[in-house]
């Protein structure tokens with residue numbers, strides 16, 4: 001069975017750059033290094049508050065990425081217009097709160113079916129593949145199918161933060177969710193909070209197509225370099241399915 005793909009999220013390259021408002025480290029350079037190290041794609045989250053990735057980064061990355069861009073964004077008119085103008089291969093719709101430190105939960109598709117259906121239709125009409133960042137919840141998975149999103153990304157944050165039996169339970173929920181979603185014909189990705197000690201259990205889930213991992217890779221890159229950090233994560237993922 002082929003290994004899950006690795007999408008590298010480079011948001012926190014931009015976090016480090018923006019800490020001093022200088023021109024380095026450059027997200028375009030990070031994307032090129034991650035791709036050379038085996039990333040199947042580059043993920044960037046253009047947040048409403050532009051705390052890390054900026055409009056300039058998205059514009060330059062759209063012109064320079066050799067693999068494919070996964071643009072994470074909130075379901076706002078502003079972001080939909082940016083996505084249609086940029087035409088990334090993928091858009092992943094994520095919930096966003098300005099006061100959050102990072103993404104806290106999955107998108108409530110079931111609670112906003114018509115809005116989500118409309119946004120998925122607009123992006124799909126522009127030739128963009130849409131993924132919905134959701135919790136591993138049957139109702140949300142069924143709603144993703146109903147609004148005709150071809151992809152979902154299972155939020156692995158609860159699994160990543162849990163310990164002991166709670167983490168085992170969270171993993172089982174993700175395994176069941178992936179199986180259920182794939183059974184509906186959805187392509188199943190996963191991400192958030194994955195690192196070098198908790199990724200293999202997720203990568204071993206046979207229905208998972210791609211893992212989106214960022215913070216842990218950028219963290220390791222501080223000590224091992226970005227090429228090594230990406231290559232090591234890719235190797236872990238490839239080993240996970242035997």
Ligand SMILES: CC(=O)[C@@H](O)[C@H](O)COP(=O)(O)O
Nearest residue numbers: 011045094102103133191192
């Ligand atoms: C949706 C998700 O889990 C991440 O891809 C997201 O980018 C997290 O937000 P920050 O990158 O701002 O931490």
Ligand SMILES: NCC(=O)COP(=O)(O)O
Nearest residue numbers: 009191192193212214215
């Ligand atoms: N959608 C998850 C992602 O892109 C990266 O999340 P994280 O690894 O930075 O937590």
